[in-house]
Amino acid sequence: MIKQQYVTDYIKLYKTGKIKLNKERVMLIKYLEKYVLSDDSLYFNEKQINDCINYGNKWFFPIQPFQKFLIAFIFLYHKNNDRRYYKEFLWLMGRGAGKNGLISVVGNFLISELNGIRNYNGSIIANSEEQAITSIAEIKDVVDRNETLIKAFHATSTFIKSRKTKSILKYRTSNGNTKDGLRDGFVIFDEVHQYPDNRNVKVHISGLGKKPNSRVFYIGSDGYVREGFLDNKKAIAMKVLNGEVKPDLMFPFICKLDDESQIDDPDNWEYANPMLSKPITGYAIDLFEEIKEDYDALLIDPSGREEFVTKRMNLPLDDLERSVAPYEQIKATNRALPDLVGKECIGAVDFASVRDFIGCALTFKDKDTYPSLFHSFAMKPFVDKYYGYSRKDARDLKKVVAPIADWVERGDLEVMDGGTVDIDRIVQWFVDKRDEYLIKKVVIDNYLAMTLKKKFEEAGFEVDTIKRPTAIHHLLSSTVEIGFEHNKFIWGDVPIMRWYTQNTLVKIDRNGYKTYEKKEDIRRKTDGFQAFLYTLYRIDEIEDIDISGALDNFAELDF
Structure with missing residues (x-):
């Protein structure tokens, strides 16, 4: 068995009943123990893991246990050739779980001198410019506030560039014209529920083979597009978790309610949003109050229920057609x-x-x-x-x-x-x-x-x-x-x-x-x-x- 402290800690939190995990995350732990953590031909790069977590803690925000767990698997490698184990990562969580914040930390770290790969460029893709620019704006704000980071990065409103590695993190819209010929080391697809198919995705990842240890991150909450790109990715995720395909095909971290009936107990909301796992502090306290306000508003305005269940609880509606009223x-x-x-x-x-x-x-x-x-x-x-x-x-x-x-x-x-x-x-x-x-x-x-x-x-x-x-x-x-x-x-x-x-x-x-x-x-x-x-x-x-x-x-x- 291979071990990594943050992975062990997170699994222990579940097994000792300190956090609640939905069905897909319980399956993830069983799958990891059976196929991945039992594989002695693999190893975790402890330096990269700790450097990334420490970087986030120092410059961005306190990194939570589930985020440390996710970061660990980004830096899982084969011993024989030092090639990364996972190329694709699927992170699906309820709105407010800090997906964009975590991807800001990871994206900024991957282009940095701490990661140390020259010209390891990255792109953040979203359907709208407003969404795509979210992490770039967050990183720029962090850089602009710290003299040390100003010396390390050139930060603009459209890209972040490491002065030492020359690696660049840019934002792009999914329907942009500047897609072909990219030489990215990693690509991040934000709000993947909005993609009706994989046509734009294929264009953006076509250049990944030109860089070693390339990675693709699919992040977001669920949405209203059925039988589209996200549903296809979720189907692949379930095959991975069930052991039906290669174990390294994808790392699926899916947080959602198991059933809509769980919505009425706030203690269940951590199934969909790991930021709400106890003890909650700081940002999570404000987040819980915000979600509670949204929930209470449903008594007055039930029209928001679909949005609440789909986005906050990450439980998509299977039936997008229904009667006007009972x-x-x-x-x-x-x-x-x-x-x-x-x-x-x-x-x-x-x-x-x-x-x-x-x-x-x-x-x-x-x-x-x-x-x-x-x-x-x-x-x-x-x-x-x-x-x-x-x-x-x-x-x-x-x-x-x-x-x-x-x-x-x-x-x-x-x-x-x-x-x-x-x-x-x-x-x-x-x-x-x-x-x-x-x-x-x-x-x-x-x-x-x-x-x-x-x-x-x-x-x-x-x-x-x-x-x-x-x-x-x-x-x-x-x-x-x-x-x-x-x-x-x-x-x-x-x-x-x-x-x-x-x-x-x-x-x-x-x-x-x-x-x-x-x-x-x-x-x-x-x-x-x-x-x-x-x-x-x-x-x-x-x-x-x-x-x-x-x-x-x-x-x-x-x-």
Whole structure:
């Protein structure tokens, strides 16, 4: 068996119950003991390990036990040729675990005279310049504050250069043009969850073979891209941990919750964030309080749960598509509407085609709730074809996608006989409602905008056109989730609106942004819910006031 003090210490912390490790790190320890630490043909370079840790302790911050553990394996070598054992390192941890800080220490050390390799250049790669420059800026700040380091490094806002080894650490963006012909000794890929595939990665690591003991670091927290580059790396990591591939293929250090149910016990958070292993001091105390504030905020705003679980707890969502709200919350909209006569409201219209459904909505403010009125139109040829509207036995069928006749009978839906929508009838609905309510404006999307806008303006309405409806969805996601969670939406008994809402799917993209789309393109319509979203987009422009009394007094004046 080969031994290294920091490795031994970290494993002992787990085995004596002083720290908690998630399933993947428990597997890592078993794998290391079986395949790596048992291999007497390997050795740890104690000088490099201690020099790197001491460098970090002196100039950056106190190096934690898990960070010492990670640093040790960077400097693990074969005895016969002094060639490094691991080329690839995968470090995945919850947000705030100090990944960037550690990589600043390691990157700065690798180019330094302490490492002593001439022209051992490094690149830090990220999707955005802001992210890529993080470690360069941190190293520059450390160098600028210390006269000793100023003599050792030339530090700018774009690169750090060792005056003695001539090694340079630069930042690059993953879509930059300066990729080919690199002669790096090591490459660091930051926030790897954002990479959809390995195309840009391959370009950046193509020059690594030109330098001895080249290394690649993949660091970050998990994200919303499924079956992309990171998922592929995690699959390889599991093969390594299970002993299914060469043991030196990758060093995988993955910190995450084992199960979402663990989220509600703060003692479990160290599964995802090793910085929170006890005893916590200094930075870790502030970090815990920050995470606790994020967690407590979920009671008020549940829309942040995906972000919290995915980024803070490093537990990715397998299903990036889900319903807008649980059906019980959708049903809770079926409450009696308050008296809305004379109140201000925002109107909206949505239809994706002139040949199927049109949704109309009026939304008001009433104390801390948002009451709404709805009406829909549908084209007869469409509802005949897809819902059997004209069939006499339609109501007797066991499986009816949409009970059109029932909704028509209730007065919530009008069926138009023509093949395409009669826009004048839509506008007339708002004109009729204007007799009772003060419609501040009508929001429409860009589809048929010119025609709709003209018709509404001729009828005396202010019109607000949304050019890209999906662009507002993420802005509204918090309002929508809070509204359903805390029963702020009051719709009355309008079954077609509950149908629209159940048909709506929340999709989460690679950046965590949410859009509201259809669960099924043809039969599962969402027009009424989309119209409701449009009203929420401008709801802050109205006041919770009743002007009907003022209008009555005005009407009684004798001019």
